[in-house]
Amino acid sequence: MAKVKKQRDYFDSVHIWGRVWSIGALLVLFSMPVAISVYYNAWPQANLLFTALLKLIPLYWATSIIEVVTFTPMLGAGGAYLSFVTGNITNLKLPCALSAMEQAKVKSNSEEGEIISTIAVASSAITTTVIIAVGVILFSPVLDDLRNSEALKPAFSYVSAALFGALGASYLRKHWKISIFPVFVGIVVLLIAPTFGVSTLLFVTIVAAVAGTLVLNKLKLVK
Amino acid sequence: MFDFADFKESPLMLGLAALIIGFVVIESLFFMVKAWRRGKEIGMTTEQLKNTVVSSALFSVAPAVSILATVVVLASALGIVLPWIRLSVVGNLLYETTAAETMLDVLGSNINTEVTNETDFAAIAWVMTIGICFGLVIVTLLGKFIIKKVTKATTKSEKGSGLADAISASAFIGIISAFVAQSINGKSSDGSSDAGFMSIVTLISAIVIYLIFEALCQKLKLKKLELFATPLSIFGAMAVAVLLNMYLPETITSFTWWG
Incomplete structure (x- = not known):
């Protein structure tokens, strides 16, 4: 009985602290554009911002919902709160947490899984932050040389x-x-309208991808 | 080291980077210590917990290099500090690149051209931040509820979760498809990076290097090295573009579908 209560206390405390840190993260996150706009008195035109956001938000926010619903149960409470603050979930935090749980032979819905996942995501976040910071400090002195080098120009022109x-x-x-x-749809659209911006093209290809997946699922070609 | 006269690398930007990165590290340490203590309470061994720290740190090296590559790539337009901040908190490779490209596109520019105006720079920072914050808002509001409810639902319906996985993957594929199509036959607004011989060869090189490296890792049973596939293929394809530009005649390298 006492063991169950302690377990519940731990989970409740993770949820409380997770919310506190996430609210803090949102404040810190928005401090950047606010500080840039205030310090440089650089307030972008609302219509330009809305144009870009209208193209991004339906995609990003819908994907966010899918990510939260899909990843949160796999990451556990601590791992999820930490992952959604530190980012790079699909390409790093989730595979890292899953690999750590597999190595430790624990299940994601157990308390041991919760502990391992949280420690894995935290270690991954610290490692990544340190590597990026060291890399940025090493690269910044040569960045202008890299950017202005004629020989390297093609590398940066075709970086996408x-x-x-x-x-x-x-x-x-x-x-x-x-x-x-x-x-295929993307190529056809660009044949018809070659200057179609990538932001608009994204919509077309995402709709094509999701619709195509649903059709293939109906045809039982994709499970 | 940093060009303080450039607003993109000003002391303000570096101060913001220090604040945000410090926040991420302290939060990570907080949760790590909390989980570690609880782990010891329920009888987990120090060795088991230590192994998790070491293996997770090693696991993260290659993806971190890949993220660093994106920071460097985005730096040509945005300076190095903004991508550094955005990829250290909440963001990810694909979203940040897409958000920056979208705002630059609306501003009539692209990722290969340096931003020299504070207002455009602020616009990009706002779009990157607003675009990416929603996941964090949902976790804050609904994290507890979702963990309880969705765990039950997903364990009940394996078939449903399979389709959800496919739809989730298809959203990513939709994003990638747009950029792939643009590299095959897109036209940039300023004509600096129209699709043609170089863009297609660079795209194919990245894919081929990735697949060869992955196949080699599997054949030689070096599964851990597979993590290096993404950064290696990005840099490899960029190197191919540089070499082709050096050694092939200009009539070939400057060929684009749009003249």
């Missing part, structure tokens, strides 16, 4: 291709059935 080729390779390989259609 390199970045999304690399990020996409594993997704496209694992989910090739649902990848063909949105890429």
